[in-house]
Amino acid sequence: MAVKSVHSLSRETILVLCAGGLIVLFTVVGFASNWYRQKRTALAQEWYARGQADLKDQKPRRAIDDFRTALIYSPDDDLYRLHLAEALMAAGNLDEARTYLLNVREDDSENGAVNLALARLSARTDNTIDALRYYQSAIYGRWERNAEGQRIQARLELCQFLLSHGRTAEAQGELVALAGSLPAEASLHTRVARMFLQVQDKQHALEQFRDALRLDPKRLDALLGAGEIAFESGDYRTAERYLGRALAEQPNDARTRSQLSIARLVLANDPFEPRLSNQERSTRVVNLFDRALARLDDCAHILGQPVPPPSSSPLLGLQQLYVRLEKMRPQVRVSKLSRNPDLQTSAMALAYEAEQLAEQRCGSPEGLDEALLLIASAHKGSEL
């Protein structure tokens, strides 16, 4: 075919050439735009990685530039935006971080991650109202990955924030809601249990420690937590069980050892224990009464108040009590106590009074004295 000048071609030919040209150009542009998109994505990832490394190396200023650069190449990536906000916060540019996050939130008000970041920022600046609002938005917001875990994390942080601001009632409500949705993870149960302890909700705390122990029976902090709660609640049998297991895990823990020995002393000497024979109960009363008398005697010596007191001088408070104990002492016999439960109660009341006074005057008791105090406080007003 003879080569023609472009000017001499017919319109149809030129239109066909145009169509061919368009196909070629479409292909070229397709390849070019694909390469361009990949290049931008790669650059975004590269700068994001640099930003993360700088943030890790405590170089937040550099991280800010890195994340900003990453966002030039991938402007809608929420992860990059959040990390930029994080870097801004780390650099102390709290206002800038807030403004930035608020802008991101304007685009997507239900974004859980953005709300959580805003909540953290508000918490950091003690803006309680905003912090609570954003925490709630984060809890009920939309999460791209691991939604349940992120919501739990947000609620945990909210509880922590409420506790740190003394809003225990609200914190307790949130903790109860949180406890119902926790996954099978011992550390989480333990953490929530500790928070329950902070709001004095020992019952829920113990439940959480137990849940943790069901998942990980040797978990030391859960054993210790459960043991302590049981101990403080006067449930010494349970306390002995948990503390005993804890000591087995960590034999050198002196505090646990001491608590365990007290619990065991309580269990061994508590006359209020059910299913004790009358004889055994009376024996325990006698032992405790004698112990109280001895403690009072020791304390009086320390204080320089002679017991028994000389008859001429006026009686001081401790001496008066010693006299009362001495007076009752002949009655406190196993044989007599076995026949007279009221006497058991009176003897125990007096022994408790003695221990209390000794504690006030001579400091905290140890050993059986401590056990006696614990038995008495656990069964205050109870009758044998």
Added chain:
Amino acid sequence: MTPSPTTSHLGGPDARPAAGAPLPGIQGGNVWLPARLRALRAAAMAEDNLFLLLAVIIGLFSGLSVVLFRIAIDWSRITLLGSALSPPAWRTLLVPTLGGLVVAVLVIKVFPLVRGSGVNQTKAAVYIYDGYIPFSTVIGKFITCALAIGSGQSLGPEDPSLQIGAGIASALGRRLQFSRERIRLIAPVGAAAGLAAAFNAPISSVLFVIEEVIGRWTAGVLGAIVLAAVSSVTVVRLFLGSEPLFRIPAYRLVHPTELLVYAALGIAGGLASLLFVKILSYARPRVRMLPPWTRYFQPAIAGLIIGVIGLRFPQVMGAGYDSMDQAMHNQYTWQILAVLAGFKILATCLSFTGGAPGGMFAPTLFIGAMLGGALGGVEHHFFPRLTASVGSYALVGMGTLFAGFLRAPMTSVFMVLEVSGNYSIIVPVMISNTIAYLINLKYQPTALFDLLSRQEGVDLPSMEELREQSPLLVEDAMRAPSGPPLHEDDTLAAAVAKSKAWSTSHVPVSHWDGTWSLIAKNVLKQEAATRGADLLRAILPVSDRVPVVHSDQPLYMAMRRMGEWPYLPVVHRAAFTRLQGTISLDDILKRYRALRIAD
């Protein structure tokens, strides 16, 4: 070289072959399709339809070219300045300088026609060169602008995109051998496609081309422009996504008093645009007067100064869309925004006066965004409860500068609406844009594009002057009727009596159907003398009606209709038989003479 219509294959109705004659394209051995089919197709493909088809093809080519152009700019920026937000100091200083040198050599030695505004070059193609834009200009614009913008010159890709589109259109139009008139119109079609692709905003691009290049709404070209713009935007969205050039912040008017701040933004935008134009109008002619050899170094010196600014404020380098995005999303303090606006004016003036090829749309939007953001930031600082986000101000600020600096008020409003997709922003935009436009109009008599074309020694028609012109109307030149008009039902005797009130040689006669005739007094007298009782209509042939005009019509229309008539009746629009006055050629000329004396 432009083809003559006489050489066209199917160039216009006059050039069509006679019936039965072989159709062009069939003769000459084109044997791809059966001859009959080709003949049918060729016959069906009327000029108008082909023009619309060509508009789509232009749109597709322009869109594809602009996609490549944008990739080329970004690629050259990443390659030359690096991918970092703040390039290293040595690159910041060296790249714009060396890039300026290379661009200067290319512009002077290889592509001399790429220098200057693409809008004006397209206008020149329409009004001076019969739609001719050399294709080398397209290639030159592509290469030199990608290099200049990529190396950090403070210029934008929209104006070159517009010219790339216009150049492609011109080339295709010539190859398809359209009539001279069509080829003239085809460059704006390509311009709209190029601009639409660059902005990813077809409506404002169509409006801009009509507002600034063609200057009037003509049905003949509007359809083609819209088709081309839509095709090009479709292509761009296919390859680069449908997102606008920057992420748009959410807008809401928090309190009506905010409108006062938008008015203040209008004033600030008007003053900033005025400063921008004044610097350009002062500096550019002076730089152009320097010895020719300095042209090799002008872009380099501009690049070096921009590099120095870029050491502290790298945002001013290049088109700056990323920074606009960041400004609209509150990533700068108001102080930084204000400083960036100032430095961008300086950097853009340097780049443009230095002769680096590139457009001023993006810098204008940049300055507007920074200025708006700064003002919004100040308001936010003092009245945090009364303001929307700073980003809203940045967005409105873009339109404000566009209205003030480029003096395209309609485009500026629609551009903000189109990119924001939020019609509730229209009130602040209109307030701010109008104020900025009026300030610039008052203190800068010549619009930017007219100024630039005159600096280049070309007097292109000013679209603004056309818009602002108040044309003379018929009512400015007409005279009151000398007497009552005659009616076709008058007897000839009565008509002679009525005609005495008329000082003119002819008297107007109204007909029942609202048409008018003129009858010479002497003829009337002669006829009346022989048959005075007859009705006037008997002596007035139906074919001899005089054209009429209305008082609100332009004066040139009366002139056009005058023909050989001694004068034309001026009749009421709602009552065609009611004579408001008469207008003669002499009246028209007198009015024009009076206007010239007044000028």
